[in-house]
Amino acid sequence: MAIARKAGAVALLVGILGLYTSFGRAESLALGMMTLAGKVLELDDLTIIATGNASFVSSSPDTPMKAGTTRLESIKAESIRLDLIKGKDGKLALGKALVTGGVIIKAKRADRKTGQTDGSATTVRDILATAQTATLEQGQDAVVLRGGVVVKVTDPKLAGPIARLTGETVTISLKDNKMRVEGPPGKHAELILTPEEAEKK
Amino acid sequence: MPLSRNQAMPETRPRVVLWILLISFVAATVSTAGCGRREPVKERVKPKESATSLKQPKEKKLEAEFERARITWDDDKGRRLWEAEFEEALASQTGESAVVELRNVKASLYKDGKVASRLVAPRVVADSRTGEVRASGGVKVHSVADEVSARAERLVWKSREDRLVGTGAVKMTRGNMEIAATSFEADTAMRKARFKDAEMDLR
Numbered sequence: 001m002a003i004a005r006k007a008g009a010v011a012l013l014v015g016i017l018g019l020y021t022s023f024g025r026a027e028s029l030a031l032g033m034m035t036l037a038g039k040v041l042e043l044d045d046l047t048i049i050a051t052g053n054a055s056f057v058s059s060s061p062d063t064p065m066k067a068g069t070t071r072l073e074s075i076k077a078e079s080i081r082l083d084l085i086k087g088k089d090g091k092l093a094l095g096k097a098l099v100t101g102g103v104i105i106k107a108k109r110a111d112r113k114t115g116q117t118d119g120s121a122t123t124v125r126d127i128l129a130t131a132q133t134a135t136l137e138q139g140q141d142a143v144v145l146r147g148g149v150v151v152k153v154t155d156p157k158l159a160g161p162i163a164r165l166t167g168e169t170v171t172i173s174l175k176d177n178k179m180r181v182e183g184p185p186g187k188h189a190e191l192i193l194t195p196e197e198a199e200k201k
Numbered sequence: 202m203p204l205s206r207n208q209a210m211p212e213t214r215p216r217v218v219l220w221i222l223l224i225s226f227v228a229a230t231v232s233t234a235g236c237g238r239r240e241p242v243k244e245r246v247k248p249k250e251s252a253t254s255l256k257q258p259k260e261k262k263l264e265a266e267f268e269r270a271r272i273t274w275d276d277d278k279g280r281r282l283w284e285a286e287f288e289e290a291l292a293s294q295t296g297e298s299a300v301v302e303l304r305n306v307k308a309s310l311y312k313d314g315k316v317a318s319r320l321v322a323p324r325v326v327a328d329s330r331t332g333e334v335r336a337s338g339g340v341k342v343h344s345v346a347d348e349v350s351a352r353a354e355r356l357v358w359k360s361r362e363d364r365l366v367g368t369g370a371v372k373m374t375r376g377n378m379e380i381a382a383t384s385f386e387a388d389t390a391m392r393k394a395r396f397k398d399a400e401m402d403l404r
Binding site for chain 2: 033034035036037038039040041042043044045048050084090091092093094
């Protein structure tokens with residue numbers, strides 16, 4: 001079993017630019033009620049900037065996640081800037097978020113259990129991403145992390161992350177659930193996958 | 202502080218006279234025109250009377266009380282700064298400083314000659330020397346151009362700086378956005394604002 005665990009940890013080095021990998025099928029970014037907090041909030045028309053222990057929390061409806069969906073839970077950083085847009089109904093909504101300084105993003109993703117095709121059985125995993133900056137654009141359904149990016153995907157039932165990605169830029173597409181990892185110039189991006197046998201004891 | 206009835210009517214300066222005349226004129230206008238009110242508007246002007254008190258004020262001072270009237274305040278160039286309707290007022294002038302204390306106030310705050318925001322407060326003190334309007338007792342203010350409204354326990358409008366400063370249980374609302382904070386600063390029209398220890402909810 002120990003050999004299987006070790007052998008299961010796959011290190012994959014991808015040269016120059018670009019690595020696409022997929023972890024299920026997320027359909028869209030689900031953002032419910034949003035809360036932005038900070039030591040200081042500055043509002044200028046449709047732009048609001050939080051600084052000093054800035055945090056952004058998305059409170060989605062308390063319903064079970066469907067397989068292939070991702071929910072952004074929270075962002076913490078030194079500064080979070082939200083550009084709001086006014087909808088046709090006059091309601092304000094998130095247009096773009098620019099996050100800078102010690103970025104920590106938490107999200108949950110629901111993946112179909114192996115061997116299941118009807119989506120009835122899902123497993124919810126945690127995503128923890130750290131970076132220097134991050135941008136989130138509602139129209140593009142993508143989160144772009146830059147600067148020493150580390151993304152860990154963990155399963156509550158398993159010890160340690162089941163996947164760990166590092167790179168200079170990581171783009172998490174929330175439409176088709178792909179991640180594009182780019183290494184710094186002249187260096188490789190890295191992906192480490194751990195098989196599910198490494199269960200917690 | 203209010204003078205007692207038996208205190209002296211001090212020698213008035215032209216500015217004091219103008220001040221009283223302004224308020225009296227507006228009060229009289231309100232009482233005759235009604236200003237939209239059906240009930241007759243009472244006017245009670247009580248310039249204080251003569252006194253031989255041992256405690257003479259160091260500076261010349263005049264006071265007057267008003268009920269259900271309206272006050273307007275213009276700057277040196279004649280541009281309107283603010284105007285207010287109120288239920289009670291006590292106006293006083295000491296030296297170069299005119300102070301008006303108002304109760305149950307509905308005020309319009311001007312920017313560049315146009316109404317920028319409207320304010321409702323149980324108590325307001327306006328000081329001509331500082332150009333500040335201090336509202337307290339639970340203050341509501343909303344901008345005219347944008348659908349922005351704010352509440353705070355206390356609010357100071359610094360007319361010369363085009364600045365509102367609110368403290369205590371601050372809550373600002375703009376459509377489906379709500380910001381709670383311990384204090385805030387904003388321009389008179391509340392287009393730009395800065396909040397401390399704040400949390401914004403977007404529903």
